[in-house]
Amino acid sequence: MREPAVSDAVFALLIDGTQTEIRETGSADREAVRRLHAGMSPENLYLRFFSLSGDIGGQIADRMCRPPGAGHAAMGAWVAGGLVGVASYEATGEEGVAEVSLAVADWMHARGVGTLLLEHLAALARTRGVRAFSADTLAQNHAVQRLFADAGLSLRRHSEGGVVEFTMPLAPDARYRDAVAERERSADVRSLEHLLRPASLAVIGAGRRVTSIGALILRNVLASGYRGPVYAVNPRAGAELGGVPCFRSAADLPEPVDLAVVTVPAEAVGQVAEECGRRGVRSLVVITSGVDGRELTAICHRYGMRLVGPNCLGIANTAAGFDATFAASRPIAGEAGVVVQSGGVGIALRDHLSRLGIGVSTFASVGDKYDVSSNDMLEWWESDPGTRLGLIHVESFGNPRKFARTARRVGRRIPLLTVVSGRSEAGLRAAASHTAAAATPDVTREALFRQAGIVAVHGLGELLDAAAFLACQPVPAGPRVAIVSNAGGAGVLAADSCADVGLSVAEPSATTREALGRLLPPGAACAGPVDTGAGIAPDRFRRCVELVAADAGVDAVIMIVAPTAASDLVSVVTAGDVSKPLAAVVLGQPESVDVRHGDGRRVPSYAYPENAARALASAWSYGRWRARPYGRLPDLPGTRRAxxxxxxxxxxxxxxxxxxxxxxxxxxxxxxxxxxxxEWRMVGSADDAVQAAAELGEPVVLKAQVPGVVHKSDAGAVVLGLRGEDEVRRAYQAMAERFDGRLDGVLIQRMxxxxxxxxxxxxxxxxxxxxxxxxxxxxxxxxxxxxxxxxxxxxxxxxxxxxxxxxxxxxxxxxxxxxxxxxxxxxxxxxxxxxxxxxxxxxxxxxxxxxxxxxxxxxxxxxxxxxxxxxxxxxxxxxxx
Incomplete structure (x- = not known):
């Protein structure tokens, strides 16, 4: 087993959002481990080792930093280059069981260092065949006992003589994963506070040319009403720029700002990031493209900065009053969280959501996604009461299984919508070149979205249609849609569209049809779809919609209005007393989707019946997923894992x-x-084949086992339906001749x-x-x-x-x-x-x-x-x- 290397390190977040480096310890870490223990208080040492010893730190360092072996492992946690905690295990006399121990610097207690180390050590131990950890702790060591109890692993305790003995099986069940996910959510949200609710902000690379990216971002930040201190950084712009103080470099900033937006040329980004890190900046948004993302990420990890980008449009939080993007217009404050990789798609979504009156709560263009990703934004939205809808447009996934688990949880609170892009071969090529990441196969993403409960559509228009409905209306309780129209042909189109997307057209009950008959003129259609006729008065049309919506056999309503000179029904769209989900279709409406406001209500209005049907189907698919139980991971008896x-x-x-x-x-x-x-037998001769066929029972099938032959039927390596000794023997001999010298044996199975x-x-x-x-x-x-x-x-x-x-x-x-x-x-x-x-x-x-x-x-x-x-x-x- 090779010596652990610093390059094997991973970074994770403590509960307060602090970035921590986690890796196995090696010989080069001996002095750091010794100093860690030397700096611990006598009480901490006693609770940890049950005694006080003059050179306990040196002894522990020797054990933890010795060459790697099959029966032991040790890991350390570093913050800002200093070792703050260690965890190790040693094999016991019981197979598959190892004794675990942890130590954390006094000043880092209660920040989650021990729990994070335990998670990583357990994951490493599982790969090396350890099935359970054991540990002994003094009865008064409540902190360690609480750590074990809160970790989420199954726990067995035994107390005797003032010592508590713990055994922790390492199999990661649903309870453990939920506990880890909750710790991750809490830590992630804390780490994003400086990014999405910054107390101070700097634009690095802002210039006097008003069309430069930095100048546009600075202008948007100031115009959005941001109330915190704002600074510009440009070595040639003087002491003031755009009405805010300007400094020559990030090192000269008067305070360590929460957020720095970087727009300098690619070759200067690394140096600027270093200066920001040394000055204590907490988060970076790098707009610049063509940057070495790995080098930039390493710098951000070294200084504990969160990173958005590079190659992005920027970020915004309307609740915090800032828009740090170079978009031409600013989004209105609202309820939709948006995360995109493509800046162009992000601009379109911001503008349309603002036009619809839905607005934006938080916006993140994550670009090349070297750090902050859709996973982070999902967790932010989960904790943000102002976000009631999430829109996602990303072309690749760093950790899709974690994304699915997070989205499943967040989707129980708010609807999540996405576009499945890159479905064509050309689209896949474009996605890969655009994001510098491998695009994901269509069928796999569809599976991911379906399991996570994400509403997945095939175009931006569909995305906005569904977003308008889910932002304004309740989720349908079922697929039965009533259609009320003053244009019979449009009602038929709506019925066809519902059938196309898996919805059913509801037929009003006899009682409802009778009531409709009393309202409508002779010749009107009172069954589904309901055709009121073109000349109906607005108040009667409104009453028809109310009657149909009140029917127990109806889950949602599509109201279709064709404006005529005889009767203007557009005002009815928001006027009725309808508690069930309602989508309007206003024929001739110039916008493909709009939101109509009135009487304290918001109703999505579509230009075409098919748009309304698709939006309703998307909402129903979300409602159906949200209503289903979580499901369970069942026990599987009879499994022989070893x-x-x-x-x-x-x-x-x-x-x-x-x-x-x-x-x-x-x-x-x-x-x-x-x-x-x-049931099967593997044989190597015709006689053995005959005997195996007799044991298995006829008829049997013979399958030749030939190296390199995977599809046996195509190669003539399968013979079916054999009965009797002669047929079996001849089939075996024929295979031996066909694959002369290459036959590794023949598999015999009863058909x-x-x-x-x-x-x-x-x-x-x-x-x-x-x-x-x-x-x-x-x-x-x-x-x-x-x-x-x-x-x-x-x-x-x-x-x-x-x-x-x-x-x-x-x-x-x-x-x-x-x-x-x-x-x-x-x-x-x-x-x-x-x-x-x-x-x-x-x-x-x-x-x-x-x-x-x-x-x-x-x-x-x-x-x-x-x-x-x-x-x-x-x-x-x-x-x-």
Missing amino acids: DAEEIITAHLSRCPEGGWLSPAESMGLLAAYGLPLA APEGVEVLCGITQEPVFGPLVVFGLGGVATDVLGDTGARLTPLTDLDAEELIRSVRSAPLLLGHRGRPAVDIAGLRSALLRLSCLAEEHPDIAELDLNPIIARPDGVVAVDARVRVIPQRHWDPYLRRMR
Whole structure:
């Protein structure tokens, strides 16, 4: 095991937002560890070591900084270059159990150093085979006992003789992840205070040329009404610029400002960031493009500064009264949080949200996203009561699984909306070149958004349509939409549009139809859609809408108005007493979407029926997701994790670069996780094949195992439906001749009864991590492409929804009198695959194709698994980008 290096460090946030460097300790850290313990108070030393010893620091430093080994590890936490805490474990006599110990500098107590170290040490220990930590602490050491109790790990205590013995299994269950996520949210929000609510601000690179980026940002900051001190920095601009004090460099600023907006040329950004860090600046927004982002990030970490950008438009917080962007217009204060990578998209969203009267609460153009990202903004919105809607347009994800977990939590409080961009090949190329980041595959992002409850649309127009509805109206309780129109043709178009997006057109009850009949002239249509006729008076039209909305069989209403010379119904849009979700369509309206205000109400108004239908469908999908239970990660009895680990480890020791497992290894791995497999035998001769067929029962299938042959059917390596000794023997001999000299053996299986063939599998997506894939299997897999995917870990509800998400789901659920297949068995298989993928990132590909699904069970009849050496890491571990 190699000596830990400083380059292996990660950065994370303490509970007060302080940036902390976390890494394994090495020989170069011995003196720092010794000084840490030498500086601890006698009381702290006694509580930590149960005694006082003159050279305890040196002894501990020797142990913690010795060469790495299989049975021990140590980690340190550094703040501003100084060591403030250490944590280590040592193997005990019990297999898989290690004793953990922690020490934190006296002046850093109660800031979360020990908890952060425990999280990182536990994650490291899990990758090295440690299953549980143990610890002994004095009964009066309440701080350490509270630390263990609050960590979120399962905890067992035993007290005896003034000593409390703890045992902590390291398996990261949902309770532990929730505890880590809450600590991360709290720390992240604290760290963003200086960025999004700055008490003072400087624009570095502001010039006297009014069209320069720095001058435009300074002008916007001052025009937005920001009340804190504002400074300009420019070595050639004099003592005053734009009405504010100007200084030659960041080092000359009269105070360490909370926020510095940097617009200097790319080659000067690094030096400016260093000056800001030394002056005590708390956060940077770097507008400049073409910057070495890694070098800039390292500088920001070194000085504890949060970073937005580089290559961005800037940030704004209307509640804090500042707009530090170079947009041509300023957003009105409002309720929508916006995070984008593209500055142009950000400008469009700001302007449209302002035009609609929805307004913006916080805005962040995160550019190349080296630090502050959509994850950070989600956590800010969660804590901000002024944000009631979130709009996200990002083209890549640094930690998509953490994003999904955060979005799931935030989405329970506010609707989150996004645009799925980069779907075409050209779009993917553009996204990659524009953001200097790998674009994410469409199907994977769709899975991510679906699981996270994010309303995902396919264009900015759709995004604004949905935002207008969700900002102004309640979420529909169901998909039944009543349509009321004074133009019959438009009502038909609306009905078609509802059907296109999965909504149903509600038919009013008999009581409601009778009431409508008394209001409307002869010939009016009182069933769904309701056609009032063109000449209806405004008060009667309003009453029709109220009657339909009050019907118990209606979840939402689309009101369609065609202005005529006979009757102006536009005023009715906001006049009715309607408590259910309402979308208006004003035919001839110049804007594709508008928000109409009146009587204390806001109603979204669309130019076309299809826009209104899509907006309602988006709102209903969000409502349906929000109403569903969280789901649970089920216990999976019969899982033999040690056996699976042994199979993968043995293969990678023989093939360090990885490769396809042998059939026996694949079957053994899957069996270790309790996946349903057709019984099999591996044979090496015709006689053995005959004997195996007799043991398994006829008919059987023979599958040749040939190196490099993955798709056996295409290569003629599969023979089906064999009965009797002669057929089995001839088939074996034919395979031996066909693959002369290359045959590694033959797999014999009893043929499964006919059923629906499905595919279940795992793929390691380079950005998103492991996905579970499900769809129609057999020869139809490549032809029809009917598959869906979900990110791991799957809950029981995720697995159920994945099964129902494919177009061929009716074949599984019962179709035209045929019984449903064993859905519980399919669900179990998907959950076991999810667990396998989560616990073994070495699995690059896994196909169970086909799995035969029948009413009486499911069974996999073919499997292939490819493994690669992969670093094990916890995607939910607290760390900065």
